[in-house]
Amino acid sequence: MYESYYKLSGKPFQLNPDPAFFFGSRGHKRAMAYLEYGLHQNEGFIVITGEIGAGKTTLVRSLLQKLDPAKVVAAQLVSTQIDADDILRLVAAAFGVPSKNLDKADLLLALETFLVSATASGKRALLVVDEAQNLTPRAVEELRMLSNFQLEDHALLQSFLIGQPEFRDIMQSPEMQQLRQRVIASYHLGPLDVEETKSYIEHRLKHVGWHPDSPSFSADAFEAIYRASGGIPRRINTLCDRLLLAGFLGEKLALTAREVDEVAAEMKEEQRSGRRASTARLVAAKTTENVAPAATGVGLDPLDGIGDPAVAAQFARLAEGFDAARIEARLGHLEQTVSTVLQLMNQILSSEDGPDQDKAVK
Numbered sequence: 001m002y003e004s005y006y007k008l009s010g011k012p013f014q015l016n017p018d019p020a021f022f023f024g025s026r027g028h029k030r031a032m033a034y035l036e037y038g039l040h041q042n043e044g045f046i047v048i049t050g051e052i053g054a055g056k057t058t059l060v061r062s063l064l065q066k067l068d069p070a071k072v073v074a075a076q077l078v079s080t081q082i083d084a085d086d087i088l089r090l091v092a093a094a095f096g097v098p099s100k101n102l103d104k105a106d107l108l109l110a111l112e113t114f115l116v117s118a119t120a121s122g123k124r125a126l127l128v129v130d131e132a133q134n135l136t137p138r139a140v141e142e143l144r145m146l147s148n149f150q151l152e153d154h155a156l157l158q159s160f161l162i163g164q165p166e167f168r169d170i171m172q173s174p175e176m177q178q179l180r181q182r183v184i185a186s187y188h189l190g191p192l193d194v195e196e197t198k199s200y201i202e203h204r205l206k207h208v209g210w211h212p213d214s215p216s217f218s219a220d221a222f223e224a225i226y227r228a229s230g231g232i233p234r235r236i237n238t239l240c241d242r243l244l245l246a247g248f249l250g251e252k253l254a255l256t257a258r259e260v261d262e263v264a265a266e267m268k269e270e271q272r273s274g275r276r277a278s279t280a281r282l283v284a285a286k287t288t289e290n291v292a293p294a295a296t297g298v299g300l301d302p303l304d305g306i307g308d309p310a311v312a313a314q315f316a317r318l319a320e321g322f323d324a325a326r327i328e329a330r331l332g333h334l335e336q337t338v339s340t341v342l343q344l345m346n347q348i349l350s351s352e353d354g355p356d357q358d359k360a361v362k
Contacts, residue, residue: 002248003208006215010208013241015234017055019062023203023233025196027189028059034187035063035160039072042124043155044147044182047132047171048162050189053234056162059189060128067126073118074126084138091127091146112149115156125157132163137175144179191231198222200233201240215247216254224260242267 003011014021024032031048038046050056064074075094082090088107092099097114099107118125129135129143149156161167168188171180192200201222202210225243229235243263247255 002244005248006210006244006253008205008208008210011241012204012208012210013237013244015237015241017058017061019058019065021204021207022058022062023055023200025192025200027192028055031056031059031187031189032063034185035060037185038158038160039067039124039126041184042158044158044184045179046160047167047183047186048160048189049165049167049186051191051232052164053232054189054191055233056189057130058233060130060160060162064128071122072124072126074128076128076130078130079132079134079139081134081136082139083136084142087135087139087142088146091143094127095125111146112156115149116151119151119154119156126160127157128160128162130162132161133167133170137173140176140179144182147182192226192233192236193231194223194226197226197229197231197236200236201225204237204240214253215244218254218256220257221255221260224257224264228260228264239264239267 003009012021022028031050034046034048038044048056048059060076064076067074073095075091077090077094079087079090088104088111089099092107092111095111095114097110099110102110115125127143127146132140135143143159143161146157147155147159163170165188168186170176171183171186201217225236225239229239239260243255243260246259246263247253250259252259
């Protein structure tokens with residue numbers, strides 16, 4: 001919506017991981033170096049952890065994009081609550097190895113045959129497991145057992161385990177001792193600092209043809225974005241996307257800390273349960289016992305007229321989530337958007353029909 005207003009060729013702050021937008025902060029460069037080191041070693045496990053939205057998936061996809069398919073056969077697995085019974089079949093499916101109707105012994109044999117064939121043809125096999133914190137201990141043990149596959153003195157499989165911070169705690173548990181012995185490097189990806197946050201925002205904007213004057217960010221705007229996001233890339237994306245939308249709706253080319261704080265406050269309110277003291281409710285407060293409604297200044301509860309308690313309870317739950325102030329603000333934003341579109345269409349019609357024509361979009 002705001003891309004054309006700011007003359008951008010695309011959406012700069014999309015939430016989906018895109019290696020084209022990879023930003024090499026100090027932390028991301030160091031994490032990438034660990035992954036590349038693991039590829040060079042061609043054995044064991046590399047473990048990368050980081051907060052939700054820290055850019056782990058973008059990091060991995062950026063690495064995979066750079067790999068030569070003639071030299072590396074890579075498979076990526078995003079884990080949920082996967083146990084040992086499923087992990088081997090998912091690994092086989094990720095590498096394209098048929099596993100239907102195979103018992104565990106035959107499945108392991110099929111995987112080993114595939115890995116031997118890949119190594120014999122001069123390729124390395126790489127397995128990337130994302131969201132590794134969801135793996136059960138038995139599933140992790142199955143992955144460790146796969147690392148035992150060797151051809152002479154060469155390991156047949158290299159594995160990267162990518163997870164959230166709690167995976168570090170999982171790794172320290174007693175049942176992970178054998179896996180820890182196979183980890184050749186690990187790194188925790190932290191947030192960006194304030195200067196990196198500024199560079200990150202500018203990097204993504206420049207990727208879609210940004211000119212610094214449209215929109216322009218004041219120095220305190222970058223600082224406000226850092227404070228509100230904590231330097232987490234996904235949070236930065238979410239905040240900046242809403243910031244540009246608000247700037248478009250308000251027809252602002254210059255964005256300051258004031259606009260950032262307003263958007264951040266609005267987003268914070270949206271994330272709350274919806275129960276605010278100043279929020280208008282469908283249900284009026286109950287009158288006190290033996291006091292007439294007029295004497296208290298409070299209207300009658302509209303739910304009192306509903307005879308079925310179950311229906312009344314359902315209406316009450318709906319009423320608790322009703323936020324009239326927020327809906328009114330959204331309608332105001334929509335009205336501004338429609339007004340802007342109509343103005344643009346009028347300008348287009350005026351330029352096409354000439355000064356003598358008096359046409360307008362109604």
